[in-house]
Amino acid sequence: MSSGFPFAIEAFCCPKAGNRPEEYEDAWAFRTDGAAGSARVAVADGATESSFSKLWAILLVESWVRGRAGGPEALSRLEGARRLWRRKVGGRKLPWYAAEKASRGAHAAFVGLALDPAGRRWSAAAVGDCCLFELHGVGPGLRLARAFPLTRSEEFGSSPFLVGSIARGGDDPSPHLRLAEGSLPHHGTLLFASDALSAWLLAREERGEPAWEAASRLGVADAIDFEALVTRAREEGARNDDMTLLRLTSLPD
Amino acid sequence: MAYKAEISRKNPGCFLFLLDQSGSMEDPFGGGEGGRKKADELATIINKLIHNLSIRCAKSDSIYDYFHVGVLGYGQDTVVKPAFEGAIAGRDLVPISELADNPLRIEDRVKKTDDGAGGLVEQTVKFPVWFDAKWAGGTPMCGALKTASDVVQRWVSEHAKGFPPIVINITDGEATDGDPKPEAQALCSLGSDDGAVLLFNIHLSSTAGAPVELAARPDGLPDAFAKQLFEMSSQLTPFMIGRAKELGMPAEDGARGFVFNAQPVQVIQFLDIGTRPANLR
Numbered sequence: 403m404s405s406g407f408p409f410a411i412e413a414f415c416c417p418k419a420g421n422r423p424e425e426y427e428d429a430w431a432f433r434t435d436g437a438a439g440s441a442r443v444a445v446a447d448g449a450t451e452s453s454f455s456k457l458w459a460i461l462l463v464e465s466w467v468r469g470r471a472g473g474p475e476a477l478s479r480l481e482g483a484r485r486l487w488r489r490k491v492g493g494r495k496l497p498w499y500a501a502e503k504a505s506r507g508a509h510a511a512f513v514g515l516a517l518d519p520a521g522r523r524w525s526a527a528a529v530g531d532c533c534l535f536e537l538h539g540v541g542p543g544l545r546l547a548r549a550f551p552l553t554r555s556e557e558f559g560s561s562p563f564l565v566g567s568i569a570r571g572g573d574d575p576s577p578h579l580r581l582a583e584g585s586l587p588h589h590g591t592l593l594f595a596s597d598a599l600s601a602w603l604l605a606r607e608e609r610g611e612p613a614w615e616a617a618s619r620l621g622v623a624d625a626i627d628f629e630a631l632v633t634r635a636r637e638e639g640a641r642n643d644d645m646t647l648l649r650l651t652s653l654p655d
Numbered sequence: 656m657a658y659k660a661e662i663s664r665k666n667p668g669c670f671l672f673l674l675d676q677s678g679s680m681e682d683p684f685g686g687g688e689g690g691r692k693k694a695d696e697l698a699t700i701i702n703k704l705i706h707n708l709s710i711r712c713a714k715s716d717s718i719y720d721y722f723h724v725g726v727l728g729y730g731q732d733t734v735v736k737p738a739f740e741g742a743i744a745g746r747d748l749v750p751i752s753e754l755a756d757n758p759l760r761i762e763d764r765v766k767k768t769d770d771g772a773g774g775l776v777e778q779t780v781k782f783p784v785w786f787d788a789k790w791a792g793g794t795p796m797c798g799a800l801k802t803a804s805d806v807v808q809r810w811v812s813e814h815a816k817g818f819p820p821i822v823i824n825i826t827d828g829e830a831t832d833g834d835p836k837p838e839a840q841a842l843c844s845l846g847s848d849d850g851a852v853l854l855f856n857i858h859l860s861s862t863a864g865a866p867v868e869l870a871a872r873p874d875g876l877p878d879a880f881a882k883q884l885f886e887m888s889s890q891l892t893p894f895m896i897g898r899a900k901e902l903g904m905p906a907e908d909g910a911r912g913f914v915f916n917a918q919p920v921q922v923i924q925f926l927d928i929g930t931r932p933a934n935l936r
Binding site for chain 1: 661663664665709710711712713714715716717718755756761769773780781783898901927928929930931932933934
């Protein structure tokens with residue numbers, strides 16, 4: 403998919419091995435504004451251990467790309483997304499265990515970015531372990547300039563703090579909100595990935611093994627390429643989880 | 656590497672609970688201060704464990720069979736037998752979905768929950784009951800461990816690459832059919848390609864004393880029964896120790912799956928079935 407601007411946005415996704423496609427619980431979204439020349443993109447990862455988390459992940463990314471806020475105000479639309487989640491989940495007739503699980507809310511990791519192409523400036527916000535990678539260069543010369551919010555593979559655990567769909571004491575995501583800003587060079591790429599893929603990419607980087615070209619336009623051009631990448635990652639020990647890659651590539655002017 | 660097998664619907668885990676339903680469970684629990692019998696405490700613990708396990712496996716409008724669960728009762732005229740009642744009576748292992756759908760009854764209970772604004776609000780919740788308090792006869796713990804070995808052996812032969820079964824024995828510790836340690840060792844000699852069976856013990860004592868959770872050493876345990884059950888208990892895996900710490904439990908390196916006069920309902924969280932939000936309570 404190309405926006406028609408001097409950058410292209412593409413997204414690829416794959417469910418956890420053994421799960422059906424409809425059980426995929428990550429979500430991604432992007433929105434470009436032709437007049438302003440701006441773009442907003444987001445990836446969210448609904449937690450396995452909460453209910454209706456796919457719905458919550460979708461609401462989070464849609465809320466981000468339809469909003470304008472960033473920086474410290476990045477979570478300003480959270481209450482609206484929570485209201486929508488409650489409206490869609492409430493009123494269902496559920497067995498006792500499903501009702502109690504739903505009452506605890508859904509949870510998701512989130513990373514969102516707003517790009518202003520005029521100055522090639524970007525600002526990003528994240529809670530949890532969905533990551534943004536800023537890459538410079540092309541082809542085999544591609545190198546990692548920045549990883550956000552996690553920077554090392556050992557930082558990925560199975561119990562991150564996530565954005566919850568129900569507000570309750572001790573569950574305020576604001577203290578866990580991480581912010582970053584940067585500018586995209588002419589030969590620049592921004593990758594957004596859910597946790598299992600992010601951890602695998604960083605682990606390869608740490609071992610000095612080529613990682614970034616495999617996830618760039620040279621390595622992944624279509625869904626078949628992405629499935630091959632996921633298979634390779636899992637063979638190399640990546641956690642069996644939903645995997646999502648959203649890529650924003652700066653194109654020649 | 657041991658204890659690394661993924662737990663999924665395709666490769667489910669196995670919990671086998673052993674319930675001491677002997678006559679001595681009629682005695683007061685923990686020094687008798689709460690007016691409760693040990694059998695009452697046991698029923699509360701097993702109902703909460705199955706409740707928590709069901710909630711953990713619940714997913715949107717259904718429940719995923721991440722685990723198969725068995726419950727063996729011992730006592731009751733000195734026999735060991737599957738303890739389920741109702742539609743699943745007589746079966747030794749059932750998928751968690753069948754267990755969740757077949758409690759004896761569901762009671763409405765009121766509990767106080769966070770209102771999101773710093774206060775508490777009363778909420779009516781469903782409290783399913785699978786087991787009522789029972790007590791009669793002797794304490795054939797050796798027989799229970801032996802029967803557990805039979806059930807586990809069958810499970811691992813059918814799930815050779817899966818996460819090894821976890822056996823949780825809830826008892827006052829006073830076996831009447833011999834020394835249970837050799838049977839415990841025999842049980843823990845079984846396992847899958849991923850590791851040996853893990854045996855945890857929850858000791859409900861008439862002795863008053865500070866609750867002990869996941870001790871690494873037997874120091875301070877109040878009696879010989881507690882020490883014996885401690886010795887029979889498996890060490891927690893490194894992942895379990897990490898998870899226990901995340902949950903605020905005092906687990907140090909070498910900690911064993913042994914609890915004295917406490918309700919270790921969080922033990923259900925010790926296995927990894929996917930991303931678990933740190934802020935999920």
